[in-house]
Amino acid sequence: MPTIHYICPDGTRRDVEAAAGLSVMEAAVKQGVPGLIAECGGAAACATCHVYVDEKFAAAVGEADDIEAEMLDDAMAERRPTSRLACQIEIGDALDGMEIEIAAVQ
Template sequence: MAKITYIEWNGTRHEVEVRPGMTVMEGARDNGVPGIEADCGGACACSTCHVYVAPEWVDRLPPRDPMESDMLDFAWQPDPVRSRLTCQLKVGPELDGLVVQIPERQI
């Protein structure tokens, strides 16, 4: 299991254990972490699972593929370096300790 920390825009922290093979989005969904909506169910067809990764994790994650980069154009206040879609991040031992911040959504 990998420990992932999700930080809501208001500072509320959720530290959860996520099984290898799942995505960071599925870990949030299955553990009731609010703010990661995942409207498309993880098909990389929306940007509602957008987060900012902690600065120390930017270079430790696999690079974005072109589809993820395109979808991030639709995210709320994307950051050119730290924004990721959690549906595209597969959990494995290398993500143990990952910290992500969930942006405030405009409704």
């Protein structure tokens, strides 16, 4: 089972073993990782699961599609080159060990 390392807005680290097929947002919410509001429940309609992907995993995660990119443009926190919505990242074996920094403001 892949492990995702979440860096919470307060700087604490939470390591979560997550089933393949879940989104990074779903895994965080199920394990009570603080900082992700996930208001829309994973529909890419609110940007309240804005995260920064570790650059080492950027290629494996891929780029945001047009709808996600539009949401990220309106996110409250700074948009960075590795910004993604956690609800749009599907967990798989290739993401084992990935570090995700949760944006400080959702």
